[in-house]
Amino acid sequence: MTHPDWAEAITIAARAGASTLQPTAAQPLPACLGRVLAHTVTAGRAIPHFDSSAMDGFAVSGPPPWQLEASTASGADAHAASGARPLAAGWARPILTGGAVPAGTTSIVRCEHAEVMGADAAGQTVLRLRADAPATDLAPARNIRRAGQETRAGEVLLEGGRVLSPADLAYTAVAGLDALPVRRRPRVALLMTGDEVITAGQPAPGQVRDTFGPALPGLVAGLGGDVIDVRRIADDAQETRVALYEALAAADVVLTTGGTGHSDADHVRRESARLASELLFPELAMRPGHPTTFAQLGGHPGAWHVGLPGNPLAAMTAMRVVVEPLLCGMLGKPLRAARSVEVAVEVRPVRVSTLMPARQREGNRWEPCDARGANMLRGLTEADGFLTVPTAGLRAGEQAQVLDLPWPQR
């Protein structure tokens, strides 16, 4: 079996994910934040849905002065009442911001630009434009928010596949919807191996602090997964087998960390193979992260298993090129494409196509971070993305591809 490079891994994982596209359910708007919209939603009617005033003031009909109607409504009804009856020529009517504009209105004069005078000879209250009011106040349709100005009935409100933002939810509410169809979040179980790994305090020589427990659950949630289980398992064949089996029954995606090697202490590869209905790849032609395995366990749909390598940076590159596209596919979300950038410095040839944590300098010029060994994290904390380095290396000034990090950036 050939070993995919990073670009092929993204394609394979995304296609696999799409074959288990998650079901859709309507959710109330506040529960939709960060969820993936399952399909495109259109406006059932125009936004705004009626002509309304943009200012507190007066609806006027024709040139000043006007005869001012007595205010007929206040409180809860005031916004609707202002538009209930047509406005006759030569008349003005009090109106609130957001109030319905009566038929016959030529413009809205804001209250600070108008002056209520005493009664005229006929006993009518008169409204005048103040001497210092700008002439634009009387421009046709001044301060009127027209129905349909923002969105026409039948127009697309939001495209399917997008991750819903606070603005999207607010806009949907304006359109009068109470719920949106969102994809179920893939259930993700996280199994972490490594007898030498401790989860608190200072590790002794031969021990290492767990880097995955603090980082991966949030990372998976940010990619749209629902982390249903986080478990540490011993470097033991039987325990690995039972844990994989149980996870496969409960989850859509099983992520393991470590144990992908071929030593007596590594059991993930063998136990995954026992449960696998399909091996998509046993490893990658990419560093760090080359031991990453990807399989489907327990038939279709069963569960996807991604065996992340134990080296912390290797696991992060695998998250970017396998887990992120897998979840995108399952959620019906578009992939984030690699970006073309200019390389600021020479990068020497490498044995296997390599993902290097890299920083963006002035302009779109990029350079690799230091401390970018597979076991290291410092470079990644300083990185703006992964620079993809082909085996031939890169010359200063050459174009190269950068992958965004699998989390929101500064």
Ligand SMILES: Nc1nc2c(c(=O)[nH]1)N[C@H]1C(S)=C(S)[C@@H](COP(=O)(O)OP(=O)(O)OC[C@H]3O[C@@H](n4cnc5c(N)ncnc54)[C@H](O)[C@@H]3O)O[C@H]1N2
């Ligand atoms: N003979 C070979 N040895 C190794 C090879 C190889 O090709 N032949 N590949 C190296 C590469 S590259 C990687 S990556 C690792 C993959 O190892 P495993 O997936 O089997 O992971 P472990 O052996 O369990 O651990 C590797 C390394 O990572 C540390 N680790 C594990 N879990 C954690 C954790 N939760 N937090 C922090 N660090 C962790 C572990 O202590 C080891 O140092 O294999 C290489 N060896």
Ligand code: MOO
């Ligand atoms: O390729 Mo390893 O995965 O260098 O860390």
